[in-house]
Amino acid sequence: MPLSRHLLLRAAPIALLSLVxxxxxxxxxxxxxxxxxxxxxxxxxxxxxxxAGLQTDHAQARDGHLRALREIAASGALRHLRLTLRDDSGTVLVPPPGTADSRAPAEPAASWNIPVADGAGYRVALDWNPRSEESEALNTFAGQLATLMLYSVLLFAGIAWSARKALAPLRGMLVAIRRYEHAEYDAELPPTRIAELDAIRRALQQLAAALAHAQASRRALSLRLLEAQEHERARIARDLHDELGQSLTAMRADAAYLSRRLTHDAALRSVADGLSQHGARIQQDVRSLLHRLRPHGTQPGNGPVPLARMLQDLLQGWRAQPDSRTDFRLEIELGAVAVPPALALALYRMTQEALTNAVRHAGAATVQARVAANATGDIVWCVEDDGVGIGDPGAAFEAGCGLGGLRERVWAHGGQLELSASRSGESRPGLKLLARFPGALAARPAAVAAISPGAAVAADHAPDTRARAGGPSHGRVPELA
Known part of the structure; x- marks a missing residue:
């Protein structure tokens, strides 16, 4: 029903009750x-x-009448009147109640003499009592005002209660809107009897459905873009392997042939040996580049991703860097779970980016990476270091140091990324990157990743000094064909 009708139906009995x-x-x-x-x-x-008794009774009974008159005058029970009684000599026998009032008339409204049988007499004076008149008027006004106030308070309280009950669904709508701000579009809004509020509820649910659809489309597009990046990396790696790899192998073979043939010319043989060495270095660099582009030959859509082995080789590649003094540690607590290949590759790329930032930008002496799964099917990924930390995370996401891309990967897979200091209050607070992927395992039961059960790896290379800035080899590289 309309809100106005609902309020009127609620207000009518409240008004009637207040009137009663x-x-x-x-x-x-x-x-x-x-x-x-x-x-x-x-x-x-x-x-x-x-x-009357003063006039008719004998002298002994008059004292009783005088006492009774004094009590009546002092009690104030005489409404609107004041009694004054004097004897024939002018002595006041019954004084008026209270103090003298300037508003009282100079002459009494009524006065008369009461003669008695023994020759004495009394003088009675009655005049109006202004205090009694004021008290009665004020009491009447106070009673009317109290009645009106009581009626108004009851009516307003009833209307406020009715409006609060009628608008109670708005609180649930506000909670749902706050959840929408955090991209939680599954908030259920129960139907309401108020037509206007129910229209707002339906509009909010339609908005939530549209936002959820738009976010799902954006997430699917982001996943396709990330998959396209991996395919492009795989294509570049394949081209490098097929084209540059064969050329380098041929160049090294030619250099070795020249070195064997130029035994009589030491200078030319030295040049041939140099060419062979340069070719070997270039070939090693190409191997490292191939592994960064496509670790262990992985490619989206080609089956299981060996996540545990890839992460172990990634950290081992950093440890193998010349003059590396960083303590790299890895913990994998996935058990015999099935990690979707796309997510497994994303976890590898996230770890790759986080390690690069920790060494190149944070100057960390210790870096710990951890990937774990819990009983509810969530995957938790964490990389923390003891480097210089980040003062403004919001600016860091826009600074192009890789955190923006990392956040995009987490969001594309339905996760949540948190940034915090790993050692708050210290001169080098470090950085802790924590990503949670709710229901990542339960949502994709058909996707399987090759994970070593219960694998947990800790580095045995733990020197005391900080790491030098430099590029990683990103793991052991496969030999070129």
């Missing part, structure tokens, strides 16, 4: 006024009875 309560309060106030009027009338009647 206010009416009961007004009736209670009126009952109090009636009791006050009754007490005043009773006091007035008793006053006249005792005044």
């Amino acid at each position: 309560v206010a009416t009961l309060f007004a009736l209670a106030t009126a009952a109090g006024d009636i009791r006050s009027e009754r007490r005043g009338a009773d006091a007035t009647a008793r006053m006249f009875r005792h005044l």
Whole structure:
């Protein structure tokens, strides 16, 4: 139903209930006024009875009448009236209650003499009581104001409660919107009876579905781009192997032939030996480049990826660098799980980039890499170092030092990347890169990666000095055919 109708249906019984309560309060106030009027009338009647007794009773009974009149005058039960009683000599026998009031009239409203049988007499004076009039007016106003305030408070409280109940689904919508900000589009919004709110709910769910579809499309596109990069790397590696590799092999064979034939000319033989050595170095560089482009000959779509062996060779390649003084450590706790080949290759590339940053940019003395899986099918990847750290992670993602590409790989595979200091509070805080891939194993049960069960590797090369900046060989390289 429309929100206005819903609020009206809720407000009607609330208004009726408030009116009933206010009416009961007004009736209670009126009952109090009636009791006050009754007490005043009773006091007035008793006053006249005792005044009459002063005239008719004997002298001994007059003292009782005077005491009763004093009590009546002092009690304030006489509504609107003040009694003053004097004897024939002018002595005040019954004074008016309270202090003198400047607003009281100079002459009483009514006065008369009461003669008695023994020749004495009394003078009775009655005038209006301004304090009683004010008190009655104020009490009447206060009662009416209290009734109105009670009715208003009950009505507003009821309307506020009704509006809060009617708009309660908005809180769930706000929670869903906050989840949308973090790309969590699976928030369920239950239907609501309010037509306007239900329209907003449907619009939010349609927006979430559109955003989820757009993100899935972007992620699929990103995966295709990453796969295209790997295919391009594989093509370049194949071309280098087929073209440059054969040329280098032929050049080295020619140089070796010249070296054997030029035994009579030492100078030319030295040049031939130099050519052979240069060819060997170039061939070694090409092998290293081939391994960086396509480690262990992997290629997307060609079956299992030997992740554990690739990571071990990657770290061993860094340890084998000339003058390398960095302690590289590796832990693989995957058990006999099935890691999707595309994700396994992404984990390798992420580790490759993280190690390069740690050595070249952070000057780390210790680098630890870890890949693990838990019982829920999540994969956790972590690389941390003791280098100089990063002051502004946001700027680092845009600085082109590889973190942006690393974040893109994590996002493309549905993961979450966290950056933090590995040693907070120290002069060299280091950097900890932590990526989680929720449900990565359960989501792709058909994809299998060749992982050594329970593999855990720790480096035995742990010198005390820092690593020098330099490029890695990225693992053992295969011989060229």
